[in-house]
Amino acid sequence: MTDDSGAWVSLFSGGKDSSWALYRALQEGLDVRRLVTVHPEGDSYMYHVPATSLASLAAESVGVGLVEVEPDDFEAAEATDSGAQGDAELEPLEAALRDLDGEFPDGLAGVTAGAVESEYQTSRIEAMADRLGADVFAPLWQEDPRELAEAMLDAGFEIRIIRAAAYGLDESWLGRTLDAEALAELEELNEEYGVHILGEGGEFETLVTDGPHMERPIELDYETEWEGNRGQIVIKDARLG
CATH class of the missing domain: 3.40.50.620 (HUPs)
Known part of the structure; x- marks a missing residue:
């Protein structure tokens, strides 16, 4: 309460x-x-x-x-x-x-x-x-990860993956939007490697670039940086659209 x-x-x-x-x-x-x-x-x-x-x-x-x-x-x-x-x-x-x-x-x-x-x-x-x-x-506490992810997408959240470090995640995930297709792939990676679909184990980190609570989206110019089995985006410019 x-x-x-x-x-x-x-x-x-x-x-x-x-x-x-x-x-x-x-x-x-x-x-x-x-x-x-x-x-x-x-x-x-x-x-x-x-x-x-x-x-x-x-x-x-x-x-x-x-x-x-x-x-x-x-x-x-x-x-x-x-x-x-x-x-x-x-x-x-x-x-x-x-x-x-x-x-x-x-x-x-x-x-x-x-x-x-x-x-x-x-x-x-x-x-x-x-x-x-x-x-x-704490509205996320101990909620089902898949249901949480779907609720975020249904609400209109635009979620970008900005860092990745897990088996099954390669450089193509950097900057990727976390959408229904990405969630389906993460579920497969969860079954194969144990990757948490919300990245709770540090498998990936995110940035919300737009949502219903935001008046303007965040626009990014970035490069990717990948070393071995981990990497991140390097932001060159960021601004409100």
């Missing part, structure tokens, strides 16, 4: 999961007043990493103000285990949310989260929200 009154903040990367959580929150009438994007350096246990620099374009298209947490705000990057690193990575986000809690006249009611299956991420976000006295809206 979530509090539908008061100010909400969307934890936002620009990828499909956080974008769906934002979209569903807006559908539910939650008063989303800020998007918060964390820009981690290198690999991250807590956050979606690639192309977070485009979150500002997405926020402009959505029409909600953006708060950006920069790498300099991370103080404990030398953590020696995954649990400690996850906790350390959460500290600057929690500090940003505390600032917003003080900024909103009626305080922070809750945060949206795009977690699907990661207990690691979800437990930390819920604990952080408890410390802030805020609710968590």
